[in-house]
Amino acid sequence: MEWFTAPEYWMGRLVFQRGLAAVYLVAFLTAALQFRPLIGERGLTPAPRFLGRTTWRQAPTLFRLRFSDRLFAACAWTGCAVSAALLAGAADLVPLWASMLLWLLPWILYLSVVNIGQTWYAFGWESLLLETGFLAVLLGNDEVGPPVVVLFLLRWLLFRLEFGAGLIKMRGDECWRRLTCLYHHHETQPMPGPLSRLFHLLPRPVHRVEAAANHVTQLAVPFLLFTPQPVASWAAAVMVVTQLWLIVSGNFAWLNWLTVVIALPVIAWPWGAAPRRDPGAPLWYEITVLAVAAGLLWLSRKPARNLLSRGQAMNRSFDPLHLVNTYGAFGSVTRVRHEVVVEGTGDERPRQDSDWRAYEFRGKPGDVRRGPRQFAPYHLRLDWLMWFLALSPVPARWFTALVEKLLEGDRDTLRLLRHSPFPPETPPRWIRARLFRYRFATRAERRAEGAYWVREYVRDFLPPTRLS
Known part of the structure; x- marks a missing residue:
């Protein structure tokens, strides 16, 4: 099917896959270096106790077969190794089916980690990495052009991520509606960065401009993701600039970096203007991608309803596999x-x-x-x-x-x-x-x-x- 792939987006896929592999590497490294005192056998909230009071249906994880600190360490360091291989381009050196399995492996390993992570892993960027990582399994490698439906699902994810964050602010703290939240946010955010104090000391009119620009980026710009090029590219570029602003003003783990990564395949890169030859996708691949995409769109009905709900929840997973989630941050801002x-x-x-x-x-x-x-x-x-x-x-x-x-x-x-x-x-x-x-x-x-x-x-x- 000629309409199945969009070979002109091969560069967008390339930068997306490399960026996602880098985020995976950081996530697995974080798990490897910190798990033992947090969720290890003698940790603050031991994983074996959690596994004893939950079921497969509630928290699917490989560690239900067996848990030990040594096994967890092997899982985390294996994730680091696979992520490094993906970052080096290993997925483009193997057949399409092997590439999909190679991307599926870190997703399974990290899902197993998150689902026993308890309060230490109860943040939106964990689900965001899993949802993004699952879409990467379907994106293919150099053997085929990027599937149009997967590129659409990435835009749909980016839309929910940004628009949901914008709505939760407007529905939450009144300081967002008054454009005064950033009088406090840079000082009271969970973990300030080296430039946070300078941001906090900016004149208050600048803070109001910051807040207004945030509303435009999160409430208006996301709709432009579904418009023709080059408008969609400019919308994604605005989001990237906004995320870079957040990166230099605080420490939000890999949330902002991953958002940048998700925005990259939306951009019509100048190096991709002359698309590579697309030999056509195998039938089994087309059937697999279309069937899974249909399932993901069906699961999306709950996050979509959540966006329209007055009782909007943020950073919630609607299934134990974290396939489709709802996002949002700082619906309220602490003043002190x-x-x-x-x-x-x-x-x-x-x-x-x-x-x-x-x-x-x-x-x-x-x-x-x-x-x-x-x-x-x-x-x-x-x-x-x-x-x-x-x-x-x-x-x-x-x-x-x-x-x-x-x-x-x-x-x-x-x-x-x-x-x-x-x-x-x-x-x-x-x-x-x-x-x-x-x-x-x-x-x-x-x-x-x-x-x-x-x-x-x-x-x-x-x-x-x-x-x-």
Whole structure:
């Protein structure tokens, strides 16, 4: 069928596949380096316990056959190896059927990880990677032109991603309608980046322009994705520029990078103006792609209804395979930044004037003289959960488990931190947690005190605690 493929988009497919492979590589590397203290056999929320209270239908994963830390590590590092091979172009060096299997392998492995990841993997970019990765299985390799229906599904995904995020803002916090949310967002976002303070200190009229531009990009531009070229290309380019703006202003794991990747095959690349010869797709491939695409469009009815619903949910999966999902972020913006500061002491009895020493996290604000760092697209899972913890009135269960690990001097847990004031051999006797209000230092305060942050004590979050 001549209409089945669009060979003029071969360059768009090429950059999309390479970009997706790079994101997969980062995701598997994040899993390999952090899983043991988080969801390992002795982790804060052990995967074996989760598997014991859920079913195949609720959370399909290869680890239902067997789970061990060694097996998980093998899965994660295998994912890294396959992703690196895909990044190097291995899928174009094998037959079409083998290429599809090669793209299917990281999807199965990462689905198995996400479905036992619990609260550590409860973010929209996990489902986004799985939905995008499944579409990549159908996209083919150099043997065939990119299937038109898969290119459409990628645009449909990008539309839901952007339009859903725009709607959740307009339906959520009134500051988005008043164009004032960015007065606060750069300072109170989960993990600021090295330029976030400069963004926060921009004049307020600039923040209003930022908010207005966000609404245009997310509520109007997505409809242009389905128009003829070159309009669709310009719409995708606007989205790419917006995502790059977000990348330099904060740390949102691979969310923004993956959004850029999804937008790339929409663009009519100048190098693709003269399409490669399309030998035609095999019948089995056409039947497979059309059948699966029809199934995905049928599953899309739930996310589509969610977009039109007044009770719009964000970052929700409608099936355990994460094939078609709904997305959105920052439907509400916090006005004040709170941080939980964890401290320990070796004193026999804890007193207010004891020698309390603070644990420092890699990305979460702590030491007021240490400026934010750039970590994205790498994802610091513990640091992100610490931001949500500060919004909670009481400690979460995983946090009490973290305190226990620190009191034990657990080496794997300490590796998640930037600095521990106590070596593993001599852990503290007591640990406490206090809640502080943080704000970016003004230019004058930065010059006078050399600090990036200014903080003030709010209340005790966890009283002095020791191992029983």
